Amino acid sequence: MMSVNYRSTEKKNLIVEIISYLFIILFVYAAVSKLLDFEQFRVQLGQSPLLSAFAQWIAWAVPTIEIVIAVLLISPRFRLPGLYASFSLMIMFTTYIIIILNFTDFIPCSCGGVLEQLGWTEHLVFNIGFILLALLGILFLSNNEKINLQLAPGIVIKT
């Protein structure tokens, strides 16, 4: 007979696995779509009131970081730091959106059909959902694997 505790651990592991793969799909998709139309992405970033001056290197950094995180999440050994990194990145995206919506003089023009006000709000809800998922993953995984937890802070500081 399996113990209840073992079963719930099994379940938690499955949930962590699912969360990790959701993030992998999200980041790989996001990175690939950015790289496929890289010029467009760079232009959009440059017109954004928040980061225009750094658009040049942020345009490269964002998809690179997304892919690195996806790779971290694939291997079970680095899954916890990967989840911490996902969590941080999602917080950054969310901060970006909140600043754009509230603290800049203007929202980038949607003339090109690129950015709509509704799009930003939807994004916000979507991001918060993923932040909660990452949080859940970190909590479940930390309870199961003690070794990985010690890796976490080092990675955190890097982000």
Place this chain on the structure above:
Amino acid sequence: MKTKAIIISLLGCVVLSIGLVTVLFAFSEDIVHRNNSFIRRYPHHPVTKMKALDIKFNSYYIAGAAGDKFFLGNVTAPLHLLSVSTSLEDTTHIRLKIDSSEKGEFQSIKVKIKEPYFYILDGTVPIILRGKIGEWIATPYMDGDAFFSLAEPMESNSFAIRARSSASNENVLGIVHIKDTIAVKLSHHLLEKQLDGIFDTDGMLSYNKDLKKLVYVYFYRNEFIVTDENLNLDFRGKTIDTVSKAQLEIAKIKSRNKSTLGSQALWVNKQSFSSGNYLFLVSDRLGKYEPEDMLKEASIIDVYNLANNTYEFSFYLYDHNLEKLNHFQVFNDVMVGILGNFLVTYKLKPEYFDLENTSIESSQDKNILRSIRVRSKT
């Protein structure tokens, strides 16, 4: 203990992430504002299209506005004027009459409206005729006193002109005062020569009646000049563009003793108009991160604030019926443009344009007040 460690790590992540983005934002704002590196700011539709009217011909230009009417001159029919109500609902054709013996000697007539008068100007004759709006009969006002290549009527019987200095044979700005006698005053230090003093100093003259200032914008460099009505320099403004030296090829044809513009002129500013606190510049030069395709469907208008000499923002003025903006002027909160056969009006949104405190003086007063306040604090 363990849960505590997790919470601390998570909080660390939150703080660092938010901090990083916020710091990037702060720095980016700083760089965009201060360095004036050539990055345009595009707010969310500062100008909205109101109405368009088919005026049948593309040879119209905006002569000015008076009362609730716009007046359009016509290049191919120089003495024809089209009056259009500001709502773009009524149009009237006007035939200008010249009460003068010198008929038929004009070469390049321009009609300009400055309440309560209209002016017919031809700097090649040179002649300025003047008549009352509504009567539409023009009589000679200045006849043969000064040749000019550009002229703008200002307040109190005076004109700003751009002429060719007889001493240096270069472009100069000047003032013509018309009273009992006609006084012409040229200012030789305002336009700054970079190559030949003729092509490189070429540009656009506009008179801002709200500020009572004269604005001259160079075509081929990122600079404009703001002076008062007596040509005393207020300041030389820089645009966001990075071309500070005119890039032209001036071809000298020795056999004919002529200079002409070579093929490689780099246009920095193409059209300009100044109204309220603002200077509007049309430029088709792209800044960083701007999609090239936009130039196929819109004109880029950069807005500068003359009261504090800053770049405000830019906006796209979309083509109408595939026609680009040919000519525009701004009257209070209405921008009127000619795009091909169409006259189109646009509304300047008050969220983006401060249309009430229109004065360089008032902003200086504000600065003085501010400095007094600061001083009293310390």
